[in-house]
Amino acid sequence: MGAPFNFSAGPAMLPAEVMKQAQEEFLNWNDLGISVLEISHRDPAFIRLAEQAEQDLRDLMDIPDNYRVLFMHGGGRGQFSAVPQNIAGPNSTVDYLNCGIWSEFAIREAKKYVQHVNVVGAAVQTDQGKAIASADAWQLSENAAYFHYCPNETVDGIAVHEIPDVAAPLVADMSSNILSEPLDVSRFGVIYAGAQKNIGPSGFAIAIVRDDLLGHPQGNTSTIMDYTVQAKERSMYNTPNTFAWYLSALVFQWLKRQGGIAAMGQMNHAKAAKLYDFIDSSDFYSNPVNPNYRSIMNVPFLLADERLDGEFLQQAQHAGLLGLKGHRFVGGMRASIYNAMPMAGVDALVEFMREFERKA
Numbered sequence: 001m002g003a004p005f006n007f008s009a010g011p012a013m014l015p016a017e018v019m020k021q022a023q024e025e026f027l028n029w030n031d032l033g034i035s036v037l038e039i040s041h042r043d044p045a046f047i048r049l050a051e052q053a054e055q056d057l058r059d060l061m062d063i064p065d066n067y068r069v070l071f072m073h074g075g076g077r078g079q080f081s082a083v084p085q086n087i088a089g090p091n092s093t094v095d096y097l098n099c100g101i102w103s104e105f106a107i108r109e110a111k112k113y114v115q116h117v118n119v120v121g122a123a124v125q126t127d128q129g130k131a132i133a134s135a136d137a138w139q140l141s142e143n144a145a146y147f148h149y150c151p152n153e154t155v156d157g158i159a160v161h162e163i164p165d166v167a168a169p170l171v172a173d174m175s176s177n178i179l180s181e182p183l184d185v186s187r188f189g190v191i192y193a194g195a196q197k198n199i200g201p202s203g204f205a206i207a208i209v210r211d212d213l214l215g216h217p218q219g220n221t222s223t224i225m226d227y228t229v230q231a232k233e234r235s236m237y238n239t240p241n242t243f244a245w246y247l248s249a250l251v252f253q254w255l256k257r258q259g260g261i262a263a264m265g266q267m268n269h270a271k272a273a274k275l276y277d278f279i280d281s282s283d284f285y286s287n288p289v290n291p292n293y294r295s296i297m298n299v300p301f302l303l304a305d306e307r308l309d310g311e312f313l314q315q316a317q318h319a320g321l322l323g324l325k326g327h328r329f330v331g332g333m334r335a336s337i338y339n340a341m342p343m344a345g346v347d348a349l350v351e352f353m354r355e356f357e358r359k360a
């Protein structure tokens with residue numbers, strides 16, 4: 001077996017350097033003689049870490065000053081309910097673009113809190129594969145409190161690469177593509193992400209919220225999900241997930257050492273291109289997504305004969321290529337190639353796929 005490469009969709013691989021650093025300082029953090037797990041979130045040393053993490057994220061994403069960065073509980077799905085409760089009233093209308101499975105869950109959750117949830121468009125089949133309805137076909141509402149979309153659908157491997165140009169504040173679920181390439185944050189009202197792909201441990205989430213959208217939560221919003229409270233309390237209204245915050249801080253520092261998001265973006269595009277080029281060059285493997293809508297983070301692929309799926313996964317595992325099983329809703333295979341996946345992992349996967357095809 002070669003070096004293991006973990007293609008899991010999330011929780012996903014973390015940079016080896018980060019894991020090693022966490023291990024080395026696990027029992028004695030910051031020369032305090034105790035673990036970061038054991039220290040108060042109000043301790044000045046932890047506050048310094050928390051503030052540095054926020055600053056590093058601001059630097060990496062070039063987040064303008066009129067945005068709050070919130071470190072939240074409850075992962076991506078927690079934000080599915082936080083968004084409507086914080087950004088819309090119960091009688092509001094909100095627009096959702098249905099890009100795939102995670103969009104559908106977000107829509108279902110929004111319906112609990114907002115009376116009019118308008119789905120403006122959805123996935124469509126084109127000659128070149130699956131795509132998202134183009135903007136000119138969207139049925140936008142007159143006065144939507146916000147427009148929500150998921151620019152990278154993790155299960156479907158489908159992406160909306162162009163930022164929608166709509167009048168309502170734009171809300172994006174970037175759980176699986178945050179920090180993957182340069183982004184103009186100023187186009188958005190809210191960006192949120194569950195942490196377990198490009199940031200850190202699961203159960204943790206980051207929300208980046210424009211100031212003017214704060215101050216109007218619905219009356220029965222649970223306090224830990226209240227953006228306005230969390231902004232005021234610097235995400236420490238209650239005890240935050242300190243270990244997740246710490247690990248995320250290490251990942252942000254690692255990203256800076258890699259040359260930031262511009263460098264990551266180049267690498268991510270190169271990794272994805274290599275994998276898609278190989279899949280497209282083969283009759284044995286296929287990807288169901290229109291090339292203009294392909295994700296650079298999650299690459300689903302099918303074998304020509306699905307009876308070989310089990311054998312493929314078993315041999316891949318044996319070769320040290322882990323986590324390649326597609327989502328249980330769609331089957332097939334999926335290679336998630338987030339920031340922490342080196343080019344060597346994609347090379348090893350392509351080599352394995354080529355060999356598997358040859359022997360099949």
Ligand code: PMP
Nearest residue numbers: 075076077078102154175176194
């Ligand atoms: N949104 C997207 C795009 C996701 O990929 C996921 C999880 N894979 C979620 C939301 C849900 O995240 P969580 O499991 O942290 O609630």
